[in-house]
Amino acid sequence: MIRRMSNKISITASVTKQTSEREDEPPDDPPDIGLSEGGDESPEKLFCENLVRIGSPEYSTQDYRKFFRKRFYPHVTHREWKDWKWQVRNRIRSLKSAARCFVLTQAEQRALTEYGLSLPFAVTPYYASLVHPSDPDHPLRRCVIPLPQEFLRSPGESEDPLSEDKQSTVSGIVHRYPDRVLFLATGFCATYCRYCTRSRMVGHSAIGHFGKSYLDGAIEYIEKNPGIRDVLVSGGDPLTLSDDILDWILSRLRRIRHVEIIRIGTKVPVVLPQRITASLARLLRKYHPLWMSIHFTHPDEITPEVAEACERLTDAGIPLGSQTVLLKGINDSVETMRSLVHGLLRIRVRPYYLYQCDPIIGSSHFRTTVTRGLEIISGLRGHTTGYAVPTYVVDAPGGGGKIPLLPDYVKARDGDDLVVVNYEGREFRYPGAFRE
Numbered sequence: 001m002i003r004r005m006s007n008k009i010s011i012t013a014s015v016t017k018q019t020s021e022r023e024d025e026p027p028d029d030p031p032d033i034g035l036s037e038g039g040d041e042s043p044e045k046l047f048c049e050n051l052v053r054i055g056s057p058e059y060s061t062q063d064y065r066k067f068f069r070k071r072f073y074p075h076v077t078h079r080e081w082k083d084w085k086w087q088v089r090n091r092i093r094s095l096k097s098a099a100r101c102f103v104l105t106q107a108e109q110r111a112l113t114e115y116g117l118s119l120p121f122a123v124t125p126y127y128a129s130l131v132h133p134s135d136p137d138h139p140l141r142r143c144v145i146p147l148p149q150e151f152l153r154s155p156g157e158s159e160d161p162l163s164e165d166k167q168s169t170v171s172g173i174v175h176r177y178p179d180r181v182l183f184l185a186t187g188f189c190a191t192y193c194r195y196c197t198r199s200r201m202v203g204h205s206a207i208g209h210f211g212k213s214y215l216d217g218a219i220e221y222i223e224k225n226p227g228i229r230d231v232l233v234s235g236g237d238p239l240t241l242s243d244d245i246l247d248w249i250l251s252r253l254r255r256i257r258h259v260e261i262i263r264i265g266t267k268v269p270v271v272l273p274q275r276i277t278a279s280l281a282r283l284l285r286k287y288h289p290l291w292m293s294i295h296f297t298h299p300d301e302i303t304p305e306v307a308e309a310c311e312r313l314t315d316a317g318i319p320l321g322s323q324t325v326l327l328k329g330i331n332d333s334v335e336t337m338r339s340l341v342h343g344l345l346r347i348r349v350r351p352y353y354l355y356q357c358d359p360i361i362g363s364s365h366f367r368t369t370v371t372r373g374l375e376i377i378s379g380l381r382g383h384t385t386g387y388a389v390p391t392y393v394v395d396a397p398g399g400g401g402k403i404p405l406l407p408d409y410v411k412a413r414d415g416d417d418l419v420v421v422n423y424e425g426r427e428f429r430y431p432g433a434f435r436e
């Protein structure tokens, strides 16, 4: 294993030259306003001795969230808390601010001291209120608080496992499939996931929201290529862009005659549901057909705020799908995944993809086996609503695209008959399946 050091890529190299053009970039280091000094009581005492029994019948997650706000943001009004720009300005971004909200292990402290070498660190106050303050194994905590394992490189890992840089035709465009492109519209995210496939390009200090000439270049490429019928706007997280910039991007794309559909890939409804305002929903609905893929990880993310955000989007006519990365110890069980997909259907989000975790550098502690992934699909298919079952895929390292992985339901071919097994393992025969 070797130490992880470099984060340079070609897409961002051209962007860093445009720092003077960057628009709407959030401040580098938000002030700690609103965080209580905490009096004499140590967080450990408060969290461990008295208050937090998340999961126990008498103490709910909602109770803890109320406590969290009162304890750490006592002077922040309801209006401020619900303001997405306030949430972004006040993200937890340092060891000091993290240590005020969470009882950090030594390993977490060490990783937070060194994180500047690799993945960025930022958590919205909203998402921090969902994170267990003292349990380092809490699934949401593992998604956002770094560990030293991130700095290790294991065999087969790479900074750009999907070869997006090689398939980047101009800055900000990855053109892998003939009829569609990935448009990396920003390098900024509200909260950074520790297993991010694009950690090489998101959140680094020289890169925030990109400048106009970068966006122009990407859109001009789409204009000049009539074979592109589908544009996935992603990043970073495009919903961290201001309404004005989003409106400008989407209106430019919608004016291109050969672009049939626009898709947005985002985690904002999950980590920053305050961003899904009525005016954003009105803006997005102008650009139909527009679809949205939301990055959900765990059922604990489905809060009343997230349900409201998704309702606003679906009521604006936007079909919502979820994309989930399979993560060891976080969501790699049938029970957790069932709870997640059922929760998603309740808020009108269709589970779309379950990804085998990409071999990004420092992700070995997140990766689980394909056998486990197939067991999860077997545990869902037939046991629950078909809409609830995502397609399990491996995104082929080297840029081969998404390849579906399925449990073995086909047992044999017997003459012209197909022998198959159902979800209970019972065998059936379909006659004449191969007869013309």
Ligand code: SF4
Pocket (backbone or CB within 6 Å): 188, 189, 191, 192, 193, 195, 196, 197, 198, 199, 202, 235, 236, 237, 266, 267, 295
């Ligand atoms: S929201 Fe997406 S792009 Fe941003 S850190 Fe998470 S996985 Fe990466």
